[in-house]
Amino acid sequence: MPAQLSIIIVESDRDRALQIVDSLREAGPFDIKVISEPTALARKIEEHQPDIVLIDIANPSRDILEELAVASGPMERPVAMFVDRSDEGLSAAAIEAGVSAYVIDGMQPARVKPILDAAIARFRMFQRMRTELAETKRALEERKVIDRAKGMIMKARGVEEDEAYAILRKAAMNQNKRVADVAEALVLAAGLLS
Structure with a gap:
C-alpha cells in the first residue's frame, strides 16, 4: 500500500459522508473521494482506482454485492462495508464477493480507522493465500x-x-x-x- 492511501467512500447521506471524512482526516493523511450514488459502482471504482473502498449503506442488496464482485475491486483492494442491518445470508454473500470487513450496526466514525486497518490486514492475508495457492x-x-x-x-x-x-x-x-x-x-x- 502506498504512503498516502486513497479511499473511496460510498455514502448517499451527505452529512454522514462528511462525518466519515472528518474521522478519517483525524486518523491520517488520506486522499478521500466520496461517491454519493452506489449505481454503476464497478465503473466508478475502476475509474478512481482507490487503495480502499469503504461502503456505508443502510440495507445492502444482492445487486450491490454482485456489482462489487463484477468490479473485481475486492480482489485488488480491501473493501469495508458498514450496514445498519443485514438480511440472512448477506454477510456470507459479501465475504464471497470479496468484502474484507462486513460490519453490522452501521458506521460510527470513531471505529472507522481500526476497522479499515483490520480490513487491510485481512485483505493482505487473503492476497497471500491466493498467491500461495x-x-x-x-x-x-x-x-x-x-x-x-x-x-x-x-x-x-x-x-x-x-x-x-x-x-x-x-x-x-x-x-x-x-x-x-x-x-x-x-x-x-x-x-x-x-
Missing part, C-alpha cells in the same frame, strides 16, 4: 508435466526414473531453461508427433 497449483502442474516427460524418456530410452530425470535436467542446463519448460516442450512435441 496459485504457486502451489503451478508447481503441481509442472510436477505432472515433468512426470509425463520422465515417463516418455523412460519408455523411449529404457532407463530408470532417476536417469530419465537426469536427462531432463541436463537438457535444461544445456538450453539454459527450467526443467519444467524442457519437460513441457518434450510433452508438446510428443503430442504433435502422435
